[in-house]
Amino acid sequence: MQNKVISVEEAVAMIPDGATIMFGGFLGCGSAHHIIEALANSGKKDFTIIGNDCGMAAGPQGEEFYGMAKLVHNHQVKHVIATHVGMTPDVATQSMVDKTLTVDLIPQGSLAEMIRAGGAGLGGVLTPTGVGTIVEDSPFCLGKQTIDGKDYLLMKPVRADVAVVNAHMIDKFGNMWYKGTTRNFNIVMATAADLVIAEADNVVEIGDIQPENVVTSGAFVNYIVDGGKL
Template identity: 60%
Template sequence: MKKQLSAKQAVDMIPDGAVIMCGGFLGCGTAHRLMDALAASQKKDLTIICNDAGLLEGPNGEAYYGVAKLIHNHQVSRLVTTHIGLNPEATEQMNAGTMRIDLLPQGSLAEMIRAGGAGLGGTLTKTGVGTLVEDAKDYVVGRQNIDGVDYLLMRPLSADFALICGQQVDEEGNVWYAGTARNFNQVMATAADIVIAEAEQLVSVGEIRPEDVQTYGILVDYIVNGGQDDE
């Protein structure tokens, strides 16, 4: 059985300056209980790798949805993402120079994380050739010409922690995601030193059919039961 933690206990393991991958797409599939605990912790100087900057208001009127909580608290010093347009605070902090934002094409970001998880030296893509993306030396090794076609060789991405969320997580850490909530969660679970899975529903081993397991428990280090009140 995997070790179960409260959200606060999980966040207590994360130091200032950590690199954290956060699953989700505009809050869908985000580990919201962990986001709340991380925001309350006031951990700082975080590098966040995620799809977007979250929303100022969630679908039920929640303030600061997803990683927007961390941005609002000025806990993020660097955001590696694909778009920020739905969170004006991210733009304001970028323009003020208080948060560095590195924008990458969405498909490239996903493949760079996959490469990091698979132990690959990088991933090739035609996306970004001849654009500003090519100048991002932290992420782009350079052009590669294969059979007369130019590609960018993108560096792999990895993190200290991945905070993922599944609709069902069993006691061994096997995860099933509901629909599109899978998004970045599945690939991020392969690319971090420590993976913390928040469970919408914590279930017994065997309740998730083997063929429905989308992240295997061997990849998950800790489980947070998001369906219970945190003590």
């Protein structure tokens, strides 16, 4: 069996400038904080980042630039695809004032389903969310369709070069178990990228996670970073 456990430095080395990266997490809950920190310190840039949000300007312990907010603050990001960026003022400054950042906002449920479609190889998602709003003008909207008298938007599937995800327990094959609400976007993102790097709060042996408790199969995971030993 391939040894999937690598160092955080090795993980960051696999992510090139200009990569499109999905980041799991919801305002930092369920984010791969050690990988994000190392990426923020790497000097790499021109990323397109996809996530529920861009982290927060301040973390729960008062830390500055929590989660993906570090990457945005460092001007390492050129394009944000997210559902909410209000907790990261740098996004507004760089997109509206500096004009150095492109931002595409997508309804939360739509983005989750678009990523799910990308992972499943589907051609898109039909959703009534956003009909008659500026969502229709999004580059991710392929047009409107009427089915049984109801209007829907056809939204593009979304994939990435890299998915950086997190789970409370990951065994050495990559099977993942999430604690509480940390599962959020991590589940669908692990299916929708060419390279999946999972940060584990705890790396455990194969068999320590009961088969019925596996949420994301290790078949989707290329590499594991042991966040508990960093």
